[in-house]
Amino acid sequence: MTRRRVDCFTVARIIDCLSVVRIVDCLTVAGTIDRSAVTSSTNRTAATRRIDCLSIAKGILALLVSFSLLTTPAWAAPASSLGTVVYADRALVGTAPASVGATIFAGDKLSTDPSGSVQVRAGAARLLLSSASTVTFSQDDASPAATLTNGSATFSTANSRAFALHVGSAVIRPNTNQPTIGQVTVLTPKELIVKSTRGSLSIAVEDDVREIPEGAAYRVVLDPNAADPQGPQGAGTKGYGRPPIKAAKSKFIWYVVGVTAVITFLAVREAFESPDRP
Numbered sequence: 357m358t359r360r361r362v363d364c365f366t367v368a369r370i371i372d373c374l375s376v377v378r379i380v381d382c383l384t385v386a387g388t389i390d391r392s393a394v395t396s397s398t399n400r401t402a403a404t405r406r407i408d409c410l411s412i413a414k415g416i417l418a419l420l421v422s423f424s425l426l427t428t429p430a431w432a433a434p435a436s437s438l439g440t441v442v443y444a445d446r447a448l449v450g451t452a453p454a455s456v457g458a459t460i461f462a463g464d465k466l467s468t469d470p471s472g473s474v475q476v477r478a479g480a481a482r483l484l485l486s487s488a489s490t491v492t493f494s495q496d497d498a499s500p501a502a503t504l505t506n507g508s509a510t511f512s513t514a515n516s517r518a519f520a521l522h523v524g525s526a527v528i529r530p531n532t533n534q535p536t537i538g539q540v541t542v543l544t545p546k547e548l549i550v551k552s553t554r555g556s557l558s559i560a561v562e563d564d565v566r567e568i569p570e571g572a573a574y575r576v577v578l579d580p581n582a583a584d585p586q587g588p589q590g591a592g593t594k595g596y597g598r599p600p601i602k603a604a605k606s607k608f609i610w611y612v613v614g615v616t617a618v619i620t621f622l623a624v625r626e627a628f629e630s631p632d633r634p
Contacts, residue, residue, distance in 0.1 A: 437461055438493050438500045439478030446472030447485070465492045468507070481519035484510040496520045496527075508541040512554075523548050524578050526608065531556040531567055538568075546578040549613060561607035573613040 437459045444454035446469040454466065454474050466474055467490040475484045478493075478500035485491055489507020493500065502509070503522040513519050513530045520529040521540055528550055530536035536555030542548050550559055551573040559566055561578060568574055 438464075438495065439476045439483075441474060442477045442482075443473070443475040445474070447474035460493055462494050463492070465490065467491075479518060480514040482512045483519070483521075486510070494522075504540055504542055506542050508539065510537065510539045512537045516558075525561050526576060526578060527560045529558055529560075531558040543575075548576050548578075550574050550576055551613075559610075564607035566610070574610040575613050576608055576610045578608045 439460040441449070441454050441456055441458040441460065444456055444458075447454040448467045449458055449460070449464055460466070460476055460478070466476070466485055468474055468485055468487050470488045472487055473485060475482060476493075481500060483491070483502060486508040489509060490505045491502040491509060492505070493502050495501060497517075499517050499520065501520040501522065509521060511519050511521060513536045515533040516530045516536075518530065520527055521538075522528075523540060523542055524545055526548065528538060528540055530538070532555060534555045536557065537553045538557045539551040539553065540548060550557060550568055552568045552570050554570060556570055557568040559568060559574075559576065
């Protein structure tokens with residue numbers, strides 16, 4: 357009888373132990389589930405943060421790309437061309453030989469040998485550079501222009517804004533919108549001869565602006581206080597000795613030069629229209 361009671365008690369204790377083990381197992385599983393839930397939640401939060409960071413990074417990258425596309429033309433736009441060489445004979449663009457079809461940009465320097473010449477088409481204008489001459493191209497209010505530093509240059513234009521030629525402080529350009537042909541020869545840095553063989557020209561030094569009518573030529577001195585210079589030798593310069601034309605507040609003085617306008621005009625027209633010089 358006593359032994360049976362002991363066995364029953366032992367069985368009861370075993371059952372109790374099994375119950376405790378089950379409870380512990382359940383708690384362990386529950387804890388594992390909780391940790392898994394926490395880990396999953398943490399992973400979801402980290403993933404969400406990564407997605408947010410990627411979205412922000414993509415947005416910043418898109419802004420940078422858009423900004424670069426907008427600003428690249430302003431930073432890296434190539435300089436626009438001013439003209440094209442249409443004839444070249446022993447001439448240079450910078451230090452390279454000039455060739456037909458070469459593009460001329462602002463800042464380019466053209467020069468010719470003592471027996472060379474070069475012609476450039478620039479929009480509605482053409483510039484013929486004679487032998488032993490040098491010009492540097494530029495822009496005046498979006499119009500082609502050039503600075504003649506030595507030698508002679510002849511230009512033809514279709515309107516008053518087609519072209520401007522600088523010599524020192526003087527600016528020579530067409531005076532009207534009619535077809536115009538002008539020739540400029542540099543004698544010294546402050547002395548030049550300006551001829552108009554077709555149409556009229558305008559010569560300006562700051563606010564001192566004057567007109568050179570068709571068929572006329574003037575020797576211009578850019579320093580009004582300079583002594584009367586000696587006239588250059590050669591054809592087309594007779595007529596020196598006439599009194600200078602000088603205004604009260606002039607920025608330059610000029611002297612009338614006698615020229616044979618018809619011969620000069622025919623020679624210039626042949627240079628611009630010759631089949632050998634397209």
